[in-house]
Structures are given as structure tokens and as C-alpha cells.
Amino acid sequence: MTSLLSVQQLSLLFAGRSILNQLNLTVEAGHVVSVLGSNGAGKSTLLKSILGLHDSAEQTGNILIAGIDMAQDRQRALSHLAYVPEQPAVYGHLSAIENIRYFLSLSHVGEQKEIATCLTLAGLPETAWHRPCSEYSKGMKQKVMLAFALAKQAKLLLLDEPNSGLDPQATEELNQLIVQCKQRGMGVLVVTHDVLSAIGFSDRLLMLTHGQLAPIALDQSTFTLDRLQRLYQGQA
Amino acid sequence: MTSLIWKIACNEWCRLWHARVPVLLLMVLVTLWAIAVLAAHHHWQDHARTVDEVTARSQHDWQSQPDRHPHRVSHYGDFVAKPVHPLSVIEPGILDQSGHLVYLEAHRLNSANFNPATEATTLGRFSLMTPAMIVQWWMPLFLIMIAYATVTSDKITGILAFMRGNGIPGWAIAAGKWLALFLPLLLLLCLQALLTLAWSWHSEQLSVRLSIMLLAQSLYIASWCMLVVTVSWFSRQLHGALLTLLLVWVCVCIIFPRGLANLAQINHPTQPRAEAEYHAEAKLKTIGDSHNPDDPHFLAFKQGILNKYQVSRIEDLPVNYQGLLMQEGERLTTAVYREQQALHDAQLAKQNESIRRWLWFTPALALQYIQMAGSGNDLPHHQDFIRQSEARRYQLIQYLNQIHTFKVQQHDDKNTRLSADFWKKAPRPPITLPSLTVSQPSILAGFLVLFGWLLLPGILLFKVSHRL
Numbered sequence: 001m002t003s004l005l006s007v008q009q010l011s012l013l014f015a016g017r018s019i020l021n022q023l024n025l026t027v028e029a030g031h032v033v034s035v036l037g038s039n040g041a042g043k044s045t046l047l048k049s050i051l052g053l054h055d056s057a058e059q060t061g062n063i064l065i066a067g068i069d070m071a072q073d074r075q076r077a078l079s080h081l082a083y084v085p086e087q088p089a090v091y092g093h094l095s096a097i098e099n100i101r102y103f104l105s106l107s108h109v110g111e112q113k114e115i116a117t118c119l120t121l122a123g124l125p126e127t128a129w130h131r132p133c134s135e136y137s138k139g140m141k142q143k144v145m146l147a148f149a150l151a152k153q154a155k156l157l158l159l160d161e162p163n164s165g166l167d168p169q170a171t172e173e174l175n176q177l178i179v180q181c182k183q184r185g186m187g188v189l190v191v192t193h194d195v196l197s198a199i200g201f202s203d204r205l206l207m208l209t210h211g212q213l214a215p216i217a218l219d220q221s222t223f224t225l226d227r228l229q230r231l232y233q234g235q236a
Numbered sequence: 237m238t239s240l241i242w243k244i245a246c247n248e249w250c251r252l253w254h255a256r257v258p259v260l261l262l263m264v265l266v267t268l269w270a271i272a273v274l275a276a277h278h279h280w281q282d283h284a285r286t287v288d289e290v291t292a293r294s295q296h297d298w299q300s301q302p303d304r305h306p307h308r309v310s311h312y313g314d315f316v317a318k319p320v321h322p323l324s325v326i327e328p329g330i331l332d333q334s335g336h337l338v339y340l341e342a343h344r345l346n347s348a349n350f351n352p353a354t355e356a357t358t359l360g361r362f363s364l365m366t367p368a369m370i371v372q373w374w375m376p377l378f379l380i381m382i383a384y385a386t387v388t389s390d391k392i393t394g395i396l397a398f399m400r401g402n403g404i405p406g407w408a409i410a411a412g413k414w415l416a417l418f419l420p421l422l423l424l425l426c427l428q429a430l431l432t433l434a435w436s437w438h439s440e441q442l443s444v445r446l447s448i449m450l451l452a453q454s455l456y457i458a459s460w461c462m463l464v465v466t467v468s469w470f471s472r473q474l475h476g477a478l479l480t481l482l483l484v485w486v487c488v489c490i491i492f493p494r495g496l497a498n499l500a501q502i503n504h505p506t507q508p509r510a511e512a513e514y515h516a517e518a519k520l521k522t523i524g525d526s527h528n529p530d531d532p533h534f535l536a537f538k539q540g541i542l543n544k545y546q547v548s549r550i551e552d553l554p555v556n557y558q559g560l561l562m563q564e565g566e567r568l569t570t571a572v573y574r575e576q577q578a579l580h581d582a583q584l585a586k587q588n589e590s591i592r593r594w595l596w597f598t599p600a601l602a603l604q605y606i607q608m609a610g611s612g613n614d615l616p617h618h619q620d621f622i623r624q625s626e627a628r629r630y631q632l633i634q635y636l637n638q639i640h641t642f643k644v645q646q647h648d649d650k651n652t653r654l655s656a657d658f659w660k661k662a663p664r665p666p667i668t669l670p671s672l673t674v675s676q677p678s679i680l681a682g683f684l685v686l687f688g689w690l691l692l693p694g695i696l697l698f699k700v701s702h703r704l
Contacts, residue, residue, distance in 0.1 A: 047401075048397075048401075051400070051401040053397070053400055053401065074403070075403055075405070078401075078402060078403030079403055081401075081402070081403075082402060083397075083398065083401030083402055084398070085394040085397045085398050085401065086394065087393060087394030088394070089393055089394040089395040089396075089397065089398035089399075090395075091247070091251065091395065092254075093250060093251055093254035093255075094247075094250075102243070102247060103398075103399070103402065105243055106240060106243060106244070106399065106402075106404045107402050107403055107404065145398070152402075158401070
């Protein structure tokens, strides 16, 4: 199976404190991997490390995206990836279409999908396409970001707390979208606190504790709050 | 990559346009600038008119003098005016404080030599709003108000992380933001330069002086834009970015220039005019008094003259002894006053040198140095004007004293009237604008500081822009 993301022996020191410790992770095409963890465990930091947004002096280990070494050719590696941060990052003065067009033009994407198709796939109502994004809800903005990822034809999708601040309906719509991405052959790495959603769309669940990832076996039938608490405390 | 930077800059303009407040601030700035240009142009026209009128009247009055005794002519006096360059519209510098008219007469150095304004620092001027002041103070302040959030807001909304995470280089984002801020202000500076060129294209040394001023202004504004982007990049909160930038502005534009100038005055004080004159008079008394028949210097002088002409009495001299006495008196007086002037100039030079040493702290003062030099209204230009007028005075008075010596009969000295042709032929060389080299140290130091202030935040920003 094609590995779209391969993280080997990733360590990160931040202000002298070890955040990530010899961490290994792979995400294959058509798979969703979710990373759970308590607040401050380093989940978002893990994503930023993969993206190379930390000072290289503090970070060690190898990261391959679609087989391309980040240390060798960061720009080309990132062209295969779409990153959606926790806060939906769109410009309020631009419409959905203008936002996607602008970010695509900056991303040097060779082949692009038609933006309208992607917005339809992402589930954003057509009536909203030309309205300024300052009028959008958070869920709508998330859809714009996912439409961007689709338009970019990224092979790998990194989502940081995608359900944070969304109502149940918007959460469900977003979960469906993640499943659609998976079905299109994209590899998806999700960092989340929403365990139930993660159980729903993930192929693998990982728990980040003490700077290392450990697989956890959790499904709808075995899920209890008590079990979850023990998992978060590293007592699986 | 250029198109990437350009796209980011265009989006930034679009964002600022939609935010409305930045557009309003820009309009206020342009209005202020237009008012400053009009006010300064009017002020410069007043100066230029005065210079023209005084020069013409002085020339006319001098030429209209009747037949008279040369010593009366030497006390009749002569006005000279400092050539006021049209670039004074942009930066009048110390023109208002130092004055631009000097009265030349015998036995005295004119009052402008010891004008209190030249003793005051070059910063003691907050009244007239000039285009230079707009660039130096107001433009950075408005820039801060318009753009303090340029990167911080993208950081808070997650756009910066999104862009960086999707492979857009941090330095390209920083460069795009910088370009978006710098380009409109550069256009304003170029417009100002073009307007100046249009009304003063015939002026001497215009191209080099205007180019230097435009380059310095561009560097200054470029460094402020870089500083705003850098601080905005480092700040996590909007109010943090705003307060940091305002603090830098207050230090760079107000506290450091004033503080440095005051420190220079404390460390290297200049004498007040009255004190300088008192010292000069005291020194003159020790050298010699031509009115005292027993004065040793003038007794020796008299004996030297008698020996030279191989006579034993003044009455037997083939030349007018009073004329010779005037020449010697003028030589001594001038030497003493020039010595006082040199002391004064040396103190001012020390002040300038002391300020230049700490100029790194304030690009605003560095820009002011260059602008004042460019417009011909800094201290070295003023001192050159004083030197030229003093040379003209000395040359003229000694010419008259020589006429007195050789053309006025000693026995009928008081009743002699010489032809007016003598005054018409008197040497009165015009006062010229010196080359920019008189201000070379200030210009070089200024440019070094401006380049430093552009490069330092630029390098810092480039280094950190790959991080969030």
C-alpha cells in the first residue's frame, strides 16, 4: 500500500522540554488516521512538525510526503499536501471562490480541479459561493478549506481539530466529507478531541502520550467514558 | 516567485481597501502632505522673494553711492543673502533659525555668525509643517496605524499557518506584505519629487540633491515598512503589535533625536553671542588699541611702516597712514572674530560628531541630516554661507582700506571725496551654493544608518519567517 506520509524517529525539543520523542507514523492512501491526546500532549505540534514549521535546530527525524523527503525538497513535498488548521483560515473580504482561487494561485498547483465542482463536493450551498466569507459560519469556512484541498488535488490531508466549535449537524457533514476524501484515495491525518467522530471515520486511532504514539483499539461497542479516561491517562 | 510576492501584495491592498479605516487614514495623510507642501511652498516663496528684493536693493544702493570718503563706504555696509534652494520647500532645515541675510560692515563680523539659532540644535523646530516632517514623523505613524496588524491578524485567524502549511514560503509572505505597504508610499514620495522637479527644474545641483533626498526618504520608509512587518510577525496579539510599534516610533522620532541633541549641547556647549563678543573685545584689547598712542603693538606697527618707507615721520609717508592703520586694525579684528567663530564652529562640529556617533538609534534623525543637507539648509551649508560672506566682507573692506591708503591724500584726508567708480568696481563676489561635499560626513552617516535600519529587521524577518 502506498504510504503518503511516513514519519520516522521524529523528536522535538521545545524550550528544553521533549514534546515529541522518537515518534513514528505512517498514513496510507485511502486511509484516515486519527491522533487523540490530552490538552498539551503535542497533537497540533505534531502537525506543525510534519509541515516543518518549527525551527529545524529543535527537530530531528525524517518526514516523507508522497515519497518526497521534506528536508530535501519541502516545496515539492508540500505541493502534495493540504493542511487545514483548527481555525478556518479564509479572508473575510473575499468570497469562497476568490479565496480558493487566491490560495491555489499561491500554491503553485499544476493541475487543478474546477473550483465550483469542489465547492459542490464540499457541500457549500451555491448561494454562498460569491458572498464574502466574513458572512460565513465556521462550518461553512471549514467547507471552503476542504474545497481548497480538493481543488489542489492533494494526496494527503492534515486536519487540525476540524470539528472544534461546530454544531452536531455541521460536525456530521464534515465527517461525511472526510469519509469522501478517504474514498477518493486521499490519505487523511486528523488531530482531534472528538473521539466519537474519530471512531466513525478512522481506520486507525492513535494516542499521543509522552511524545509517542500508541495504537488504541476502540470502536462504538467498546467505547465507555471510563475506558476513554484510562486511555487518556496512558493506562490502556 | 516575483508573481507570488505581487499576488500577496495585491491581496493585502484589497484587504486594506475593504477594511476602510486604512483608506481613511491614507486620505488624511495625503491631505496633511498636500497642506504641508502648500504651506512650505508659500513659506519658501516668501524667503525667495526677500532674498531677491534684498539682493536687488542692496546692489542698487551700493551702485548709487555718490562720491565719498572710502571709510564712509566701508561703514555704509552691504547686505548679502544666502541662496535659498527650491528644495527648501521640502526641508527648510535651520533656515528659519539661522537666517539668510547678513549685514557686512567694517571692523565687525556680522551678527548672523553668532545667531542664537545656530547655537540651538538643529531639532529645535516643531512649528512649520513641512513635507520633510510628514515623511519623517507622520508617515511612519500613519503606517503603524494602518498596518500594525498586517501579519498578526493573519496569525490570529490562522491564515498564516494555513499558508505556511500549504507550502507558501514565509519570506514571500513577508515580502508581499512589505511591498504592499511600501509601494503606495513610494509613489507618494516620487510624486513629491516630480512636483519639486516641475517647479524647480532650472535650479543648480537639483538632480543630485533631489535624488539623494528621494533615496534617503525611500530607504527610511522602506525600513519602517520592514519594521512594521517584522514586529507584526513576532506579535501574538494585535494590541501588542500596536503598542510595540508606537513605542519604537516615540523613541525613534521624538525621544532619541531630542535627547541626542540635548546631550550634545550639554557635553559641548556653545557660547551665547554676547559672551562670544565679550571675549572677542577682551582679546582685542590685549592685542592692541589703535586709538591709544602708547599701545605697544601699534607703536611697533608704526615704526615698521616708517622703516619700510625710510622716513622718520608719518607726515612724510608717501601713502595714507590712516589707511594702513585701518588695514592693520581690520586684520587684527577679523583674526580675533574668526578665532571666536572657529571656536564656535568647533563646538558645533563636536555636537554634530557626538550626535552622528549615536545616530544608529534614530533613523529619523539620519533622514533629517540627509534632507537638510540635500536642501542646503544644514549646519555645514550655513557655515559655508557665513565663510563666503565673511570672505566677501574682508575682501571688500580691505579694498576700501587700500583705496584709502593709496588714493586719499594724507594731509587732506577728512575732506577727500573719491569717485563713485571706485565703489562700482569693488569686489563683491556673489554667494554661491556649495557642493554637497560640505555635508559629506552627515550624508554618509545618515545613509549607513538608514541601510542598517532596513537590513537589520529585513534579515531578522527572513530568518524567522519560516517559523510561525
